[in-house]
Amino acid sequence: MKYIILFLSAVFISSVSQIMLKKSANKTYESKLKEYMNPWVIIAYGLFFGATLVTVIAYKYIPLSLGPILESAGYFFVTILGMIFLKEKVGKKKALGLFIILAGIIVFNL
Numbered sequence: 001m002k003y004i005i006l007f008l009s010a011v012f013i014s015s016v017s018q019i020m021l022k023k024s025a026n027k028t029y030e031s032k033l034k035e036y037m038n039p040w041v042i043i044a045y046g047l048f049f050g051a052t053l054v055t056v057i058a059y060k061y062i063p064l065s066l067g068p069i070l071e072s073a074g075y076f077f078v079t080i081l082g083m084i085f086l087k088e089k090v091g092k093k094k095a096l097g098l099f100i101i102l103a104g105i106i107v108f109n110l
Contacts, residue, residue: 003061007070010054015077017047019085069108072101 024040059067079098082088
C-alpha cells in the first residue's frame, strides 16, 4: 500500500511540474535561451526527473499492470491544479472524459 501512495505521489509531482511548465509557457521571453533557462522550467524538469525516479522505485513493488491505472490519476490532478492555478474551466466533454477514466479505474479493480 505504501508503494501505491509513493506512485501516486510521483504522479502528483509530475502534474505539478506540468502546471509549472504551462505557467512558464504563458510568459513571453526576450530570447529562446531565457525561455528555457528560467527557474520555473528548470525546477519543473527537475521535478519530472525526480518523479520518474520515484516511479521506477515504486514499480519494483507494485504489479506492472497497476501502473497505468494509477498513472491515469494524473488527469484528475492536472485538471484540479489547472482549475486552481490557471483558472481553467471544466466543460461537459472534459467532465465526461474524467468520468470515463474513473469508470475504467473502477472496472479494472473489480
